[in-house]
Each structure stands twice: as C-alpha cells, then as structure tokens.
Amino acid sequence: MPNTYTQIYIQLVFATKGRDNKIINSVRDEIEKYICGIFNNKGQKVLAIYANPDHVHIFFSYKNLQITISDLVKTVKTESTNFINEKKLCLNRFGWQQGYGAFSYAKSQKEQVVNYILNQDLHHKNKTFKDEYIEFLNAFEIEFQEQYLFEFYD
Template identity: 80%
Template sequence: MPNTYTQIYIQIVFATKGRDIKIKSEVKEEIEKYICGIFSNKKQKVLAIYANPDHLHIFFSYKNLQITIPELIKTVKIESSNFINDKKLCLGKFSWQEGYGAFSYAKSQKEQVVNYVLNQEKHHAKKSFKQEYLEILTAFEIEFKNEYLFEFYDE
C-alpha cells in the first residue's frame, strides 16, 4: 500500500502443550530457522528468537499489516507443529499450548529486547518461566486471571 509506513516491534511468547520439555538442544536451531522462515514468508522480520525447551520467545518487526498478529501466530503454531511432527524432531506428538503473549516495544528498546530474548538460557537459570511471564504481564499492566495463563505445572 503506497504511503503507508510502520515501525512496530512485538515480542511474542508461547508455550509447548502441557509445558512439556519438547524442544531439545539438538533440534532447537532447526526449529528456530523454520519459524524464522514462516515469518519471512509472511513478510515479517525476526530480530531475535529463542526456543526454550518448553516455550518460545520471538521478537520481530511487524511490517506487513495485511496479516493480523493472531493470524500470524496461528500460522506459526500450525506450520511449526506440522514441521516438527513431520520431521520427528520431538518424541511423541508435538503441539503448542493455546494462547500467547504479545508485547510491543519502542525502537529505543530494540537492542535491550534482542539481548533479553537471545540470553534466555542465562535468564532462566535465575528465574522460572512463570516468574518471567508474570513479570512481563505486570510490567505491561495487563490484567489477567490465573486460570487463563499458560499451564504452569512445575510451580
């Protein structure tokens, strides 16, 4: 669309079904690359991605407003689940949990968020996924009900 200019930065967070430890280190990079390809095919630019064993962080520049964020995430979840199952990258059937978190950032925060996403391993050595997610929701002043959060079995 001519004369339409956007600069929107979004971090997406979603979890494996049942918070199962499904994404092993041996397949992590292959899964991340595949998901980046999905974003690229949808004309979005991934700035940072990190597949934890039981959840995923994606920080991207939301450029193509022809696709909504819910449509994009639905596509990413379906296509990546199919890829993981078809390639048998995980033991048993793989799927993502329902829902996701989507958080917007200013351009001035871009480098900080990229570093945050790429340093998930260090971050989770000190803090659980549940603690991290609740802190994000609180920082963004998002009202939530515990029963609608991700399944946090380990806490």
C-alpha cells in the same frame, strides 16, 4: 499516491502443550530457522528468537499489516507443529498450548529485547517461565486472571 509506513516491534511468547520440555538443544536451531522462515514468508522480519525447552520468545518487526498478529501466531503454531511432527524432531507428538503473549516495544528498546531473548538460557537459570511471564504481564499493565494463563507446573 501516498504509501503506508510503520515501525512496530513485537515480542511473542507461547508455550509447548502441557509445558513439556519438547525442544531439545539438538533440534532448537532447526526449529528456530523454520519459524523464522514462516515469519519471512508472511512479510515479517525476526530480530531475535529463542526456543526454550517449553516455550519460545520471538521478537520481530511487524511490517506486513495485512496479517493480524493472531493470524500470524496461528500460522506459526500450525506450520511449526506440522514441521516438527513430520520431521520427528520430538520423541512424542508435539504441539503448542493455546494462547500467547504479545508485547510491544519502542525502537530505543530494540537492542535490549534482542539481548534478553538471546540470553534466555542464562536468564532461566534464575527465574521460572511462570515468574517471567507474570512479570511481562505486570510490566505492560495487562489485567489477567491466573487460571487463564498457560498451564504452569511447579
């Protein structure tokens, strides 16, 4: 009986509610590990993750096609929010904004994307999250209306 084979690389980007700087360095590693566990439990493999104070980048190999990307994001946001609030990893109530970006890459770009994500702290010294996100949308030729992007506070 024939099997199904796929190799799809996706980078997800989503932001904290109100774009608050909620993810502090002392809890970043714990949050990233928990999110990786969610992906693993859903049959996905995280290749790189970086939780900035106000947004997260997750690069993963999309293998289990039984779950849609939107359902995966919903699960990740819900379960990680519950975890962060139950463990009191943030001073106030934590939540993610609605919406997300999902960008696909070729296997030949894998190392470049991993390096990009793992160097987020350096990258954001020179570029705002808003500029970065709009660059992604433009590079991937995604039509958008600025009022429907994340809440950006300059």
